Amino acid sequence: MKRLLFLITMLLLSACSTTQIVENWKNPDIDTYEPFKVLVVGMTSNNEARQKFEQQLKNELEARGSQAVMSLDYFDASLTAENITEASLKKLEYNLIKDGFDTILFTKVIGVENKVVYKKSYSDDDNTHRKFRDEYLKYQAIYIDPGYYDEYNVFHAETSMYCICPTKERELIWKGYIDIMDPISIDETVNDYVRLAIVVLEEQQLIRLIVSKDDIKN
Numbered sequence: 001m002k003r004l005l006f007l008i009t010m011l012l013l014s015a016c017s018t019t020q021i022v023e024n025w026k027n028p029d030i031d032t033y034e035p036f037k038v039l040v041v042g043m044t045s046n047n048e049a050r051q052k053f054e055q056q057l058k059n060e061l062e063a064r065g066s067q068a069v070m071s072l073d074y075f076d077a078s079l080t081a082e083n084i085t086e087a088s089l090k091k092l093e094y095n096l097i098k099d100g101f102d103t104i105l106f107t108k109v110i111g112v113e114n115k116v117v118y119k120k121s122y123s124d125d126d127n128t129h130r131k132f133r134d135e136y137l138k139y140q141a142i143y144i145d146p147g148y149y150d151e152y153n154v155f156h157a158e159t160s161m162y163c164i165c166p167t168k169e170r171e172l173i174w175k176g177y178i179d180i181m182d183p184i185s186i187d188e189t190v191n192d193y194v195r196l197a198i199v200v201l202e203e204q205q206l207i208r209l210i211v212s213k214d215d216i217k218n
Contacts, residue, residue, distance in 0.1 A: 018183060019192040022156075024176035024200055032205040033173055035103035035161075037067040039074060039096060043108035052190045057105065060198050064208040069101075097166050103173075104162040107197075111156040152182035159197050161206060174206055 038061055042053040054070035061068040079092070096104070161174040178196060183189040201207045 018181045018189055019196050020179045020181070021196055021200060022177040022179055024174065024204070026174050026204050026206070027172060030173055030206075033161075033163075034208055035061070035066045035105075035206075037099075037101045038069070038103040038105055039071060039101050040068055041071040041104060041106045043106070046186075049186050049190065052186060053107070053194065056190055056194045057107075057197075060194060061105075061207065064210055066103075066207065067100075093164055096164055102163065102165050104164060105159065106162065107157060107159040109155050109157050113154045113156065115152050115154055116150070155180040155183060157193070161201070174201065174204060176200055 040054045040057045042050045058068040
């Protein structure tokens with residue numbers, strides 16, 4: 001039943017969303033996980049998008065009982081202004097542990113793909129029995145009509161959850177690959193992305209599931 005509800009939720013999200021989950025992986029050695037204090041990192045040079053993304057993810061995590069801190073509030077400005085060394089990153093991890101963090105939720109764009117889709121009016125479900133003249137007449141506007149296809153960009157993003165527990169290696173707990181279709185509005189894209197990531201993390205039992213009063217009654 002739980003799996004069915006998850007699939008229904010995913011279908012509803014993808015039907016009206018600019019984001020789609022492509023694949024996700026969970027560490028097979030981890031059954032359930034509940035982060036105590038999370039550093040939220042959105043790696044982008046767009047400060048507005050970073051601010052909105054980290055803030056919204058922070059809000060969602062805190063609503064589920066975790067402490068969450070945005071990298072914008074934690075990182076020194078020099079950390080993102082230039083390349084840093086491995087030694088500096090080790091020092092950062094040490095400081096995170098000292099400050100009580102046990103989890104990093106790290107999101108970045110790993111690629112951009114240009115897509116070309118032909119307009120529906122140019123498609124045909126049964127095109128195996130047409131004659132040459134029929135096909136030429138149908139598609140001749142391609143010569144003069146630049147609107148016979150749509151071009152759009154797909155941003156391939158990746159969100160990873162890492163444990164930085166002092167008694168373990170900095171192990172990967174979960175990784176999700178999410179495609180963002182032709183983003184136009186920062187607010188819409190952030191809303192869709194965060195909502196989708198949270199749903200998957202809940203389904204994988206890696207964050208606490210919010211239980212409403214109605215659920216308790218039922």
